[in-house]
Amino acid sequence: MKTKSFLQFVGPSVAMMLLLLAAPLVLTFYLSVRNCAMEMEMVKIEESTPFGKKETLTQRAKLDASGKAIQICRFVGLEYYRKVLGIDAESAEPAGPPDAGGAVAKGDKAGNEFFGALRFTMLYTFVTLPFVLGIGFLLALAVNGVSQNLKGAFISASLLPFIITPVVAALSIKWLFRDNGLVPYLLSHVGIEVFWMAQAWSARLLIIVYGIWHVVPFAFIVLYAGLQSVPQDALEAATIDGASRWQKLRYVTLPHLMPLIVFITLIHLMDAYRVFEPVMVLTQGAFTTSVQYLTYHILLQESNPYKASAAAVLTLIGIVVLLIPLLVKTYREQKRGV
Amino acid sequence: MKKRPFSLSVLLYGGLLFWLVIASLPVVWTAIISFRQYLDAFSSPVKWVAPFTTENYTRLWIEKEFYRNFLNTALVTVFTVTISLTVGCLAAYALSRYRGSLGFWLLMVALMFRAIPHSSLLPSFFTLFDALGIRNTYFTLIFVLVAINQPFTIWMLRSFFINIPNELDEAALVDGCTRFQAFRRVIIPVMWPGVVTTGLFSFLLAYNDFLLSSALTSGDKMTMPAAIANSITAESETLLMQGVAGAVSITIPLIILVVIFQKQIVGGLTQGAVKG
Numbered sequence: 001m002k003t004k005s006f007l008q009f010v011g012p013s014v015a016m017m018l019l020l021l022a023a024p025l026v027l028t029f030y031l032s033v034r035n036c037a038m039e040m041e042m043v044k045i046e047e048s049t050p051f052g053k054k055e056t057l058t059q060r061a062k063l064d065a066s067g068k069a070i071q072i073c074r075f076v077g078l079e080y081y082r083k084v085l086g087i088d089a090e091s092a093e094p095a096g097p098p099d100a101g102g103a104v105a106k107g108d109k110a111g112n113e114f115f116g117a118l119r120f121t122m123l124y125t126f127v128t129l130p131f132v133l134g135i136g137f138l139l140a141l142a143v144n145g146v147s148q149n150l151k152g153a154f155i156s157a158s159l160l161p162f163i164i165t166p167v168v169a170a171l172s173i174k175w176l177f178r179d180n181g182l183v184p185y186l187l188s189h190v191g192i193e194v195f196w197m198a199q200a201w202s203a204r205l206l207i208i209v210y211g212i213w214h215v216v217p218f219a220f221i222v223l224y225a226g227l228q229s230v231p232q233d234a235l236e237a238a239t240i241d242g243a244s245r246w247q248k249l250r251y252v253t254l255p256h257l258m259p260l261i262v263f264i265t266l267i268h269l270m271d272a273y274r275v276f277e278p279v280m281v282l283t284q285g286a287f288t289t290s291v292q293y294l295t296y297h298i299l300l301q302e303s304n305p306y307k308a309s310a311a312a313v314l315t316l317i318g319i320v321v322l323l324i325p326l327l328v329k330t331y332r333e334q335k336r337g338v
Numbered sequence: 339m340k341k342r343p344f345s346l347s348v349l350l351y352g353g354l355l356f357w358l359v360i361a362s363l364p365v366v367w368t369a370i371i372s373f374r375q376y377l378d379a380f381s382s383p384v385k386w387v388a389p390f391t392t393e394n395y396t397r398l399w400i401e402k403e404f405y406r407n408f409l410n411t412a413l414v415t416v417f418t419v420t421i422s423l424t425v426g427c428l429a430a431y432a433l434s435r436y437r438g439s440l441g442f443w444l445l446m447v448a449l450m451f452r453a454i455p456h457s458s459l460l461p462s463f464f465t466l467f468d469a470l471g472i473r474n475t476y477f478t479l480i481f482v483l484v485a486i487n488q489p490f491t492i493w494m495l496r497s498f499f500i501n502i503p504n505e506l507d508e509a510a511l512v513d514g515c516t517r518f519q520a521f522r523r524v525i526i527p528v529m530w531p532g533v534v535t536t537g538l539f540s541f542l543l544a545y546n547d548f549l550l551s552s553a554l555t556s557g558d559k560m561t562m563p564a565a566i567a568n569s570i571t572a573e574s575e576t577l578l579m580q581g582v583a584g585a586v587s588i589t590i591p592l593i594i595l596v597v598i599f600q601k602q603i604v605g606g607l608t609q610g611a612v613k614g
Contacts, residue, residue, distance in 0.1 A: 001435040005517040009432030010444065012425045013488055020485035021451050024462035031461055139357060142350045154354065156600045161361050163592055163603070167548040167563050168585045171570065172364035175371070175582065180380040182367055213360065218607060225608035270453045276549055281570050292549075295457040300553065305461040312458035319453050330449060 025316070032080060032309035036073040080310035084298075086112035114314055117294040120204065121318075124290065125272035128211040132268060133261060135212070136219025141249075143220075144227050155221065162217035170281035173210050200287035207288070210278040215271070219264050226260040227253070266326045273319050291315045365589060372582045376575040379582065394583035402580060404587065406558055407565040411545065413476060414561055418483040418544040419537050422491050425484065426540075427533065430495030431521055435504070445496075448489035456486065456549050463554065479554050479561075483544045491540055494606065498532025499525070535606040538599055545592070562588050 040059045047054045081087075143154055161169065176183050177196040184196065196202045230253050238248045276292040289297065295315060299308035371379035372395070378388035398404045433441050463482065467473035502525060510520040552564035566588065569581020596603065 001432060001437070001517065003436075003438055003440065006432045006436040006438070006441065009517070009521075010429040013429035013492060014444070016425060016481070016485045017448070017451060017488050020482055021454070021459070021488075024459045024466065025454075027462040027465065028458060031465060135357075138353065142354050145350055146354065152600070154358070155604060156596055157358055158361055159596050159600065159603060160365060160593070163542055163546075163596060164365065165546040165548070165563055165588050165592070167566065168588050169364060171566070171581065171585050172368040175380075176364055176367055178380065180382045180384075182384055185382065185384040213364075217361070221604055221607045225604075273453075274455045276455075276457065284571065292455040292457045295455075295460065296549065296553070299457070299460055299464065305464055309461040312455075312461055315455050315458050319455060320450075323450075323453055327446070327449070331446065 028309045028312050028316075031306055032313050033075060033077055034073055035076045035079070035306050036071045076306075080307045081314070083307060084114045084294075084311050084314060086115070113289070113294055114291070114311060117289040117291045118318060120288045121273060121275060121290045121292075123204070124208055124211055124275050125269060127208050128215065128272060129265065129268055131212045132215045132219045133264060135216045136264070137223050137257075139216070139220040140223035140227055143224055155224075158217045158220060160217075161213050162215070166214065166277040167281060169214060170210055170278040173206065173213075173278075174282055177206060197282060203283045203287045206282050207275070207278045210282070211272065211275065215268060218267075222260050222264055223257060226257045230256050262329075266329075269322055269326070270319075273322060291318060368582060369586050369589075372579075372586045374579075376579050379579065394579045395587070397576065398580040398583045398587070404562070404565065404584060407560055407562045408587070410476070410555070410559060411561040411563075414480055414483065414551075415541055415544045417476075417480045418487065419540045421480065421484045422487045422540045422544075423495075423533055423537055426488060426491035426495050426536070427529070428521075429488075430492045431499050431525060433492060433496045434499035434502075435507070445493065448492055452489040452493070460550075460553055467554070473554060474556055474559050476559065479551060479559075482550055482554065483547060486547075486550070487540050487543050490543070491536055494536045494539065495532060498529065498536070502528060531602075534599075535602045538595070538602055539606055541595075542592075 042057055043060055045056050045058060047056070139158070143151055146154070174197070175181055178184075179195065184194065187194070194202050196206055234252050235248055238252055243251070274292050275290045276296070279288065279290045279293045280296075291311075292315065295308050295311045298304055298311055302308075373390050373392065374385075374388045375391060375393070378385050433445060464473065467478055472478045506528070507520040507524050510524045511517070515523065546563065547561075548563040548567070551561045552567050555561060555564050562584070566581055566584045569578055569584065
């Protein structure tokens, strides 16, 4: 294909990504080092009262000719980065205005919001990963062993957690675990009484349980497809050589599935870093936040797009660092392929 | 293969059954309590059987006009999928046929974009769309969703197009077709399986999106997931039960989708993987 026609074909797609992904990212950097505020002016208000004239001084927003408030924008450098990272604690504003509903992570002191969010995001990512791979692999092995006519139905039913709207899934889990819900009732029979949404550890546990539940079907289906292509002659040779069930699994099946395990890991890293809905639904940011939730919260609750931009830039730096191995791998592969 | 010992069989079927229960429990239980009054839905001890009522649904769909949110979602997803696939097919076809390094770099950049946390884009979106006065319009949400889906769409479609033999369109070129004619007459007729699968995932991404939809729409423009956000903090009992009914309403189309398109979804999930 000629370069000219290539450019024509990819044109619309590239234009859309430039306009709505690349440009906003650049703008985010720009916004993160700025601050705008309404220009205020002092006005004298004269009131005629029966006791003579009274003058009061009040502040109000200065309006321009068309009646809009005048915004003064200035360069503030890394001020908001310091605030989000909690570096200069003195000048950091106290945990947001009180009307933010106290929803800023209570476990973390004002200031180190980002590290608090990052810590939980990492915890979530790396705790869910082994469970997703492990349970997915066990399910794949199990389904591989059942009779053919059960497989279709089982795979259909298994897909449910993966394709369901995340916010709906998180709500459903919340309703299952809330007071007077089904799960606390069942658990009370075995002597476990926990108010799941009322403590940091249990709320975090719920988010992690949600994460595992949501992603296991993906790992299961990918690994199940991989199992279909395990070389049968290698398995037979191993049987003849007297390998046990476990040894065949360990030395024939697993190495064959390794590329798929890497693939699932990389996809999961990307998606887990974005964890948002369960954090939003299950704790509303109390006890725990994630990096994506932090930006959303600062933007919509604190209504501060500049501070939110600083949080967004830090979030982006985080994902780039996390993805370096993936990028290097894909780079090498594609270089070989092209 | 050797016959399985009995104990392993029990473990196997027991394990699968256990997973099925876990996988479906949140959805099934939500569906059950959606047909109950609040006091029957959340009670101690839990009621296994309770009077049946469709009140939550009538309240939600008629009084709260949830059908509007349903129509909004339908509109946004239909346009998002259509535009995503049209734009994506062109780009993916070119990426599967072009040999230069430009294509490789485009794919790498798209991969980076695939990983962006969506909330990182929101401060810019707010600033831009407010300045242009186009926040809270269907148009804006559709194009944002298309752009967000584009990296994934072109990667997936490309993996399908690569499997369509080069000879097919080369022959058309030799016969005097332009690139675009070759694409339209030769490739389009044979690309449908890949397009259907990619379309399904494109649909899921648009339909399931909560973060962008809830931030960019409000009032009568809200999609279903955005509208249900009210029930996250719902204190009132009727509001909460409407949320439950809403959750079920959102899920039903997805269940129908899985039943019809199970093969394509499974195929799509493994598409990228088997190559990896």
